[in-house]
Amino acid sequence: MRPRIASLVPSATETLVALGLGPCLVARTGFCIHPAEAVAAVPKVGGTKDVNLAKLRALAPTHVVLNVDENRRETAEALRAFVPHVIVTHPCRPEDNLALFEQLRAAFAGEPGVNERAATLSAEFRAALRRCRGVAGPRENVLYLIWREPWMTVARDTYISTLLAEGGWRSWPDALGGAQGAGRYPVLRGDEAWLGDIDRVLLSSEPYRFGPEHLAEAQALCPRAHVQLVDGELLSWWGARGAAGLDYLRALSQDA
Secondary structure (H helix, E strand, C coil): CCCCEEECCHHHHHHHHHCCCHHHEEEECCCCCCCHHHHCCCCECECCCCECHHHHHHCCCCEEEEECCCCCHHHHHHHCCCCCEEEEECCCCCCHHHHHHHHHHHHCCCCCCHHHHHHHHHHHHHHHHHHHHCCCCCCEEEEEECECCCCECCCCCCHHHHHHHHCCEEECCCCCCCCCCHHHCCECCCCCHHHHHCCEEEEECCCCCCCHHHHHHHHHHCCCCEEEEECHHHHHCCHHHHHHHHHHHHHHHHCC
8 A cells, every 4th residue: 555645744645656656645735846747636624833734634644754843742642642653853963864864765765766866966966065065165154034023043953053053154143953953943132242243144935035126225234245136035944955055055155
């Protein structure tokens, strides 16, 4: 019997499709939009934080894929009451993609082509990591903004910050967020002394969709910094997009 997979994480949904498991998907969130042609017909069960458990139960998944940052602990606990296999992911740095590919490969190794596709994803990621590390980065202090009103950024032990470090960028604030919780995405007051030492501000396209109209506002926050818009999907989505994210980061840092 084929697995019936519900993915409640956009990065995981994309990765499951890359592993050839698209036909096994029976549920996704409204944020799971890639690849569009593969997920269009897959039923939505709410968002990452507000999963419709009743609708999900009716779809009878055998496996649900979650993420520590994206989904709520209460959701995971509720799912364990009616889902045989709850798979919890938590990539915190680029190298963790390799463990993620193995985690999903092991869970679905019985499906045709999964082992081979997982090996290909791992090889592509290793090659991208080598390419990124082969280029000397700009060694700049960076503020990566994910929200406004209030301003929110990323702690140094998040996937985004550790990815930026591969490109030679040191993210601020100088804070660790821990394994989970709000501390991983600090709120700024806007008057922190270190803001005056920021060399570059990166305005992400998600979860807040920063646009050209926000450049001046961010410039006022960090007066001496270069402010630019960046693709948040490439810099924050792990899994199948990890290799492309590293190549994108490499291009950004070379242009710095």
